[in-house]
Amino acid sequence: MSKSDKIIVVGAGLSGPLIAAMMRKRGYEVSLYESRPDMRKVEMAAGRSINLALSDRGLIPLDEIGVKEEVMATTVPMYGRMIHDNEGNTRLSRYSGREGEAINSVSRAGLNIQLINKAESLGVNVFYNEKCVGVDHKKGIVNFKSYTTGIESDVHADLIIGADGFGSAVRESMYDNHRETRFSFSQDYLSHGYKELHIPPGDDGSFRIDKNALHIWPRGGHMVIALPNEDGSFTVTLFHSFDGDEGFDNLNDDKSIMAFFKKYYSDILQHMPDVLTDFNENPTGNLATVKCYPWQSNGRSILIGDSAHAVVPFYGQGMNCSFEDCSVFTKIHDEHPGNWKWILETYQQTRKKDADAIGDLAVENYVEMRDSVAHPDFKEKRELEMKLEATYPDYKSKYSMVTFSPEIPYSMAMNLGRAQDEFLLNFCSKIDDVSGVDIASLKESLDVLKKQFV
Ligand SMILES: Cc1cc2nc3c(=O)[nH]c(=O)nc-3n(C[C@H](O)[C@H](O)[C@H](O)COP(=O)(O)OP(=O)(O)OC[C@H]3O[C@@H](n4cnc5c(N)ncnc54)[C@H](O)[C@@H]3O)c2cc1C
Known part of the structure; x- marks a missing residue:
């Protein structure tokens, strides 16, 4: 390991400045390149999710770099879904039966600026108007084209982190070499x-x-x-x-x-x-799910965030998952600092199944949000889940596992959550009213079910 190792992060969206700050804190020389101008100096174009839901998985790395309090001070907590029916009636469906569990509405631009400010204050060099137009993964060279001068330049790095989002140029350059690396890629647009x-x-x-x-x-x-x-x-x-x-x-x-x-x-x-x-x-x-693999190339470059796994926004987890990527990556890094080949391989093997899981859950949740929330069995299921969570703090619905339980990997939340959903929906289809349900015996049955997954 050498702390003089140079790291280039491509993309100063949401996850780029975060991973840059986390790696800078570990002593590396980190440079962050962004194709757009400095957002602190120009007005942002409207029309790409002005605000986002920030939840527990995303808050952990923000805490690590010391911006959590500052970010939380700008958020609006949301305790549940307020469902507006066709007749104009409203009904609050809480996110959790436990007190205080909420997701947080945060400004995308505000959060992005807080992250860039933090990265800069830690000593990350930030370059704007620099578009990545190619990567030599074997030599560790990134080719940038300046929007200011029109000049192309090659920059060398010991580690290249592609945090350049949905249309990632770093990912594209991995694809260019797909026959040699067996790089697989899919992009599924929703209709x-x-x-x-x-x-x-x-x-x-x-x-x-x-x-x-x-x-x-x-x-x-x-x-x-x-x-x-x-x-x-x-x-x-x-x-x-x-x-x-x-x-x-x-x-x-x-x-x-x-x-x-x-x-x-x-x-x-x-x-x-x-x-x-x-x-x-x-x-x-457009809305699409991106999946690809491998995420690393030549022990030199790695994809994180949407570049590796863009997901549709219906679980409010794309950014949270991308932030959690940064936690998982740095935790693995800390086991063998600077041993990039091992770190990148271990990271992608650890993380892929969880990224796939949240991608699939997000597509499923669209149907739930636009349709099922209004179905009587679904309403009863949510009522039972709230009672279970309020009575037994160790019980967690699928939504709670995904959103409020960073200790449970997405893949586990998906598998156990789907089984719980199936069990409870089946249960609700056989009853007329949830008020008489024996919660203790229901919990016992759910505990038996859970044993199959842990
Ligand atoms: C409508 C909508 C709603 C959403 N709501 C939520 C939500 O509520 N909660 C949630 O957790 N997630 C949500 N998401 C998902 C979230 O926006 C993404 O998961 C998150 O932005 C991913 O962060 P990222 O850093 O990987 O990519 P981005 O934030 O997209 O950043 C990528 C950066 O790379 C730059 N870049 C791109 N190409 C290049 C290049 N060639 N060279 C240099 N720089 C480049 C871009 O300009 C950009 O700044 C939503 C997404 C959408 C579309």
Whole structure:
């Protein structure tokens, strides 16, 4: 191991500055390269998830680099899903039966800036307007093209970390060599995309709808969600099919857009005076799951975050998973600091199954959010889960395992959570009312089930 080893991190989005800061804290010389301009100096374009749900897995590495308190001070806690039905009625479905468990709505740009500031303060060199256009994984050379000068330059590193997101150039350069490395890659687009809209604050700066919830308007084939921002506004996202008579592709004039919202979301319209402007000006985003393997090349380069495993946003875990990548990577690093070949191999073997699991869970959760939450058996299941969690703190629903239990790997949360879901849904299909259920005996049955997984 040599602390003079040079590390290049490509991408200063959410996970790039975090892993850069964590490796800098371990004594390495770290440089962070970003293709966009410095976001602290330019206005950001709208339309790519203005806020995000930050939860327990993501908070651990933020704590390690000393920004957790600062970040949490800017968040709005959300204790459950506020479900808005077709008739305009609302119902809060809590995320957990345990007191105080919440997910946190945080500004993407604000969080990104806090992470970059922290990385810089620890001594990470940050370069903007530098686009990675190629990587020689054998020699450890990254080729950057400057958007400022147009000049290309080669930079050498002992370790290259590709944190350049969904469209990763580092991953692409691994693919270029796929016959030699047997690099496998898949990119599965959903037939649904998303559009960002917003609810402004009330006249007095107040929140127009309940502040401490993630709001959902489930409508079967599509849904709207809204996450609160500190300033009293909400970032609203419509998830909807591209195809069909009322699909995104056919909502192409003011009349059809307004008719769609009046038909399915009339109760939100009163809160969205700018719906047409937002709809027409904001891009319609694609949603896809990316899987690939191996994540490392030549013991020299490694993919983390979305570059290795982009997931659809329906579990609110893409960023949290990417942050957890950084915790897992540094923990493995600390066992044999600087032994890159071993670290990269161990990291990818440890982490792949968990990234796959959250990718699959996220796709499944879309159906749950837009459809199942309104189903009677699902409502009963959630009620029982809340009772179980409130009575037995060691009981954890699938949602709690994924969101509030970093000690449980995603793959375990998926396998045990699916079995619990199947058991409880089957149980609920046979009862009319959850109030008379013997919770103690239900818990005993669930404990027997759990033994198969631990
Ligand atoms: C609509 C939506 C909602 C979401 N909601 C949530 C949520 O609630 N909770 C959650 O946990 N996750 C959420 N996510 C997922 C989350 O946004 C991603 O998982 C997270 O941003 C991944 O971080 P990253 O650092 O890997 O990639 P990014 O944050 O995308 O950063 C990649 C960076 O690399 C830069 N870059 C790209 N190419 C190059 C290049 N060639 N050279 C140099 N730099 C380059 C980019 O400019 C960017 O700054 C959501 C995603 C979407 C689309």
